[in-house]
Amino acid sequence: MKTLLKGIEISHIASSLPSKVLKFDDLKDLFGDKEVDKVMKTTGINSVHIAADDTTSSDLCFYAAKKILDSLDTTDDIDGLIFVSQTRDHVLPQSSHILQAKLGLSQDTYCLDMPLGCSGYIYGLMQASLLISTGACNKVLVLAGDTTSKLVNEQDRASRLVFGDAGSATLLQKGNDGMYFDLRADGSGKDSLIVPSGGFRNPSNSKTSITKPAEEGCSRSQDDLFMDGMSVFNFAITKVPKLLKETLLELNWTLESLDAMVLHQANKFMVDYLRRKMKLPLEMVPIEVKNYGNTGPASIPLAITSKYSIDKPKLNNVLLAGFGVGLSWGACNCNLQNTIIFEPEIFNKL
Amino acid sequence: MNIDDFINNFAEQFDETEKSEFLQETTFRDLDEWDSMIALSIIGMVDEEYDIELTGDEIRAANTISDLFKIVSNKK
Numbered sequence: 001m002k003t004l005l006k007g008i009e010i011s012h013i014a015s016s017l018p019s020k021v022l023k024f025d026d027l028k029d030l031f032g033d034k035e036v037d038k039v040m041k042t043t044g045i046n047s048v049h050i051a052a053d054d055t056t057s058s059d060l061c062f063y064a065a066k067k068i069l070d071s072l073d074t075t076d077d078i079d080g081l082i083f084v085s086q087t088r089d090h091v092l093p094q095s096s097h098i099l100q101a102k103l104g105l106s107q108d109t110y111c112l113d114m115p116l117g118c119s120g121y122i123y124g125l126m127q128a129s130l131l132i133s134t135g136a137c138n139k140v141l142v143l144a145g146d147t148t149s150k151l152v153n154e155q156d157r158a159s160r161l162v163f164g165d166a167g168s169a170t171l172l173q174k175g176n177d178g179m180y181f182d183l184r185a186d187g188s189g190k191d192s193l194i195v196p197s198g199g200f201r202n203p204s205n206s207k208t209s210i211t212k213p214a215e216e217g218c219s220r221s222q223d224d225l226f227m228d229g230m231s232v233f234n235f236a237i238t239k240v241p242k243l244l245k246e247t248l249l250e251l252n253w254t255l256e257s258l259d260a261m262v263l264h265q266a267n268k269f270m271v272d273y274l275r276r277k278m279k280l281p282l283e284m285v286p287i288e289v290k291n292y293g294n295t296g297p298a299s300i301p302l303a304i305t306s307k308y309s310i311d312k313p314k315l316n317n318v319l320l321a322g323f324g325v326g327l328s329w330g331a332c333n334c335n336l337q338n339t340i341i342f343e344p345e346i347f348n349k350l
Numbered sequence: 351m352n353i354d355d356f357i358n359n360f361a362e363q364f365d366e367t368e369k370s371e372f373l374q375e376t377t378f379r380d381l382d383e384w385d386s387m388i389a390l391s392i393i394g395m396v397d398e399e400y401d402i403e404l405t406g407d408e409i410r411a412a413n414t415i416s417d418l419f420k421i422v423s424n425k426k
Contacts, residue, residue, distance in 0.1 A: 035385070038385065038387060039387060042387040042390075158386065215386075216385075228406060229386055229390065229406075230386070230389055230390065230393060230405070230406025230409065231405065231406050233390050233393055233394075234393055234403060234404070234405055234406065237393070237394065237397050238397070238403050269387075269390065273394055277398075
């Protein structure tokens with residue numbers, strides 16, 4: 001799906017991280033010194049933030065959203081809330097409804113949960129832009145976050161040394177920018193990133209929760225997240241560069257006219273690989289994974305807030321791209337020149 | 351495609367293993383340094399050097415460097 005939506009601007013971006021930090025050095029007893037060092041060197045991830053048992057993705061997103069709302073004169077004109085997450089508070093109701101009430105937003109607010117992962121931020125921005133450009137909404141909050149650590153088996157080295165938790169908030173409103181979106185899907189790759197049990201196809205039971213040895217160095221149950229790293233890497237390196245090149249072409253942008261390209265922060269190896277493939281210099285493609293890991297749908301706004309909140313370069317022509325579970329992938333442009341970008345905040349208990 | 355170049359490109363993904371250990375008949379999975387991270391580098395190398403998509407299943411099905419070379423050259 002490709003579309004150009006007009007009359008939008010991104011006014012604010014904020015992010016939040018749970019206070020607890022998991023240092024990968026502390027996992028060496030469990031997974032071995034050599035293995036952990038090697039993974040850290042390749043992925044560029046040294047530690048991740050982990051949500052407490054009683055902290056959910058919606059809490060992290062609420063905290064980031066409050067940062068934005070507290071800076072506004074009024075929140076009465078916010079009439080859309082999109083919550084992008086695969087770790088919702090409940091099976092039902094939607095977490096976006098819970099967040100609408102908790103944030104004190106009007107009952108005229110359109111609320112929607114989007115259970116998406118690493119491509120989710122782009123999908124969320126598209127949904128918000130669509131609501132604004134059609135005139136249905138004035139201002140829309142996109143809250144994207146996950147507590148993926150809660151889906152990962154403690155003995156699964158492959159996932160535990162990659163995923164971290166974070167929340168984010170992005171406010172979109174009527175403006176003068178156009179945003180071009182290209183969103184793609186290939187559900188035949190559903191098994192590459194999956195929690196096999198726990199839905200209605202394979203409900204959880206006493207058997208699905210048993211941890212069993214999987215690939216070397218990894219054990220997990222059917223209730224845990226499984227990631228086939230090789231398949232996902234293959235998917236990303238074949239699909240994403242093509243998507244980025246076609247998006248640039250549609251936008252009539254050259255590599256020289258681009259100010260920054262912010263990709264889903266899967267890990268350093270992946271982001272750097274895509275950067276080299278696009279022939280872009282290091283300084284144009286942020287890699288913000290060292291202390292955060294892969295934070296799923298929050299990774300793009302977290303990278304933006306981490307990289308550009310203090311030292312903001314020219315950011316008129318920014319390209320964003322997400323890719324992952326589904327499989328799904330998507331890209332869009334945005335103008336962050338006048339966007340208020342807050343520093344990532346450490347979440348304090350509500 | 352040349353097998354010697356392929357072996358060189360393959361060997362470059364490793365940091366510690368001696369170059370002399372990389373031969374056509376080397377069972378790459380038995381190399382001490384082999385792991386899933388190196389496997390990703392191999393997929394990347396095949397993409398960059400040969401513009402070929404090498405899947406995880408294909409790597410899993412191969413035993414020797416020569417097996418991988420055949421898979422890649424058959425896709426060329």
